[in-house]
Amino acid sequence: MSGVRITGATAAEIAASIRDLVGAGELRPGDTVPPIRDLAQRLGVHRNTVAVAYRALVGAGLAETRGRGGTHIREVPRFPDETVPQTAEPEHPLPGLVDLSSGNPDPALLPDLSAAIARLDYRTQLYGSPAVDGRFAAWARESMAAAVTQPLSISVTHGAVDAVDRLLTAHLTRGDLVALEDPCFYASEGTVRVNGLRAIPVDLDTSGMRADALRTALNAGARAVIVTPRAHNPTGVSLTAERADELRVLLAGFPHVLVIEDDHFSAVSRRPYRRITPPSTRHWALVRSVAKFLGPDMRVAAVGSDPTTAELLSTRLRPGATWVSHLLQQVAAELLTAPDAPVLFRRARSAYARRTDALRDALAAVGVETPFPTDGLNAWIPVPRDSGPVVASLARAGWSVRDGSSFRTRAVADGRHGIRVTAARLTARDAWTFAAAVARALD
Numbered sequence: 265m266s267g268v269r270i271t272g273a274t275a276a277e278i279a280a281s282i283r284d285l286v287g288a289g290e291l292r293p294g295d296t297v298p299p300i301r302d303l304a305q306r307l308g309v310h311r312n313t314v315a316v317a318y319r320a321l322v323g324a325g326l327a328e329t330r331g332r333g334g335t336h337i338r339e340v341p342r343f344p345d346e347t348v349p350q351t352a353e354p355e356h357p358l359p360g361l362v363d364l365s366s367g368n369p370d371p372a373l374l375p376d377l378s379a380a381i382a383r384l385d386y387r388t389q390l391y392g393s394p395a396v397d398g399r400f401a402a403w404a405r406e407s408m409a410a411a412v413t414q415p416l417s418i419s420v421t422h423g424a425v426d427a428v429d430r431l432l433t434a435h436l437t438r439g440d441l442v443a444l445e446d447p448c449f450y451a452s453e454g455t456v457r458v459n460g461l462r463a464i465p466v467d468l469d470t471s472g473m474r475a476d477a478l479r480t481a482l483n484a485g486a487r488a489v490i491v492t493p494r495a496h497n498p499t500g501v502s503l504t505a506e507r508a509d510e511l512r513v514l515l516a517g518f519p520h521v522l523v524i525e526d527d528h529f530s531a532v533s534r535r536p537y538r539r540i541t542p543p544s545t546r547h548w549a550l551v552r553s554v555a556k557f558l559g560p561d562m563r564v565a566a567v568g569s570d571p572t573t574a575e576l577l578s579t580r581l582r583p584g585a586t587w588v589s590h591l592l593q594q595v596a597a598e599l600l601t602a603p604d605a606p607v608l609f610r611r612a613r614s615a616y617a618r619r620t621d622a623l624r625d626a627l628a629a630v631g632v633e634t635p636f637p638t639d640g641l642n643a644w645i646p647v648p649r650d651s652g653p654v655v656a657s658l659a660r661a662g663w664s665v666r667d668g669s670s671f672r673t674r675a676v677a678d679g680r681h682g683i684r685v686t687a688a689r690l691t692a693r694d695a696w697t698f699a700a701a702v703a704r705a706l707d
């Protein structure tokens with residue numbers, strides 16, 4: 265470190281000089297910057313000037329202070345980076361295995377996209393068109409109006425993951441803490457890390473996110489929280505009315521915290537939506553994507569939010585992707601408002617409920633517990649030890665499941681392991697065969 269030449273007479277110049285040295289590779293992650301007193305003496309400035317420069321670097325996520333250990337340059341994840349979890353479900357399981365790992369909906373339960381496109385009365389769009397399709401926005405507004413009492417603005421993003429990404433980067437700066445469910449949808453954790461934010465894990469129980477755990481995260485300085493109100497991925501748990509009330513009361517004491525509700529299973533969920541955003545929260549978003557009931561290729565989500573957040577979202581969209589294709593928005597609106605939509609969604613909802621319940625019943629019959637009340641496509645099976653060998657043993661028996669460690673927001677060192685099983689296409693007969701294989705793998 266001593267050979268590195270930091271320059272500057274003001275805090276901003278000193279911070280910029282250190283950033284340049286990091287950019288040039290002369291300062292690397294883990295390197296210590298000089299003690300405040302030494303650098304102040306060397307540059308002939310007041311100690312406070314150097315302290316302000318270091319604080320700015322810490323605030324920007326470029327450095328961290330370890331008390332007496334000094335100030336270090338931080339490792340900021342870049343993409344692609346193997347330490348960053350995948351931002352989507354993995355491609356396909358090994359050939360020859362029954363796929364219980366993909367997190368995909370059952371294609372047979374999705375509406376007919378080609379038919380919707382054929383009957384679409386597509387209206388040509390040119391530069392300057394409004395970013396949001398009126399019909400899609402009307403569906404979103406109607407679907408949210410009953411639960412949302414705050415003034416509601418509608419934005420459109422390329423799916424839920426894109427919404428979370430834009431929301432976090434609109435409101436937070438590098439190094440900020442984001443409270444995430446543990447375990448959580450790994451795309452959310454990936455988004456947090458790719459943006460140089462820090463995840464702070466919040467435990468769940470059978471009623472959803474735990475209020476005491478969220479309180480700890482908020483007291484530790486979390487600037488945002490991402491909650492899955494129902495059909496949590498990977499556990500399947502949904503918030504109970506009591507738990508949602510508790511979280512809402514708690515969040516009322518932290519009005520500066522950005523609250524993101526990722527309601528990804530909305531139209532085919534068997535649980536009601538329980539809102540956790542209190543009226544006092546300044547910035548919030550309710551994200552409703554359609555991947556789970558119109559198909560993952562429908563890269564479109566409606567975001568209901570406070571007006572400032574909507575403005576920030578559109579400011580970020582305009583100079584880049586400009587808008588979400590009106591073709592997509594119009595097809596989504598067509599499918600969501602088609603006369604047979606309620607019937608199709610009801611059919612999908614009851615098929616997923618039946619299949620996940622059959623899986624849990626079969627597992628219970630062989631003594632394997634699935635403690636979370638399930639909604640969605642998946643069931644979560646706690647495993648008493650490292651889940652890797654259980655996944656491998658099931659693969660040898662012909663089944664592909666997801667190792668739960670990929671959903672954890674911290675290293676699995678706390679003795680809580682599990683596997684996620686996607687039951688979206690599981691037949692009742694296969695459920696019994698699979699349950700027997702799980703019992704053997706856990707033996």
Ligand SMILES: Cc1ncc(COP(=O)(O)O)c(C=O)c1O
Pocket residue numbers: 367422423424425426449492496497526528553554555560564565
């Ligand atoms: C919690 C959660 N949110 C969102 C999504 C879907 O995101 P997107 O709309 O970007 O496909 C999923 C898909 O698995 C999910 O599990």
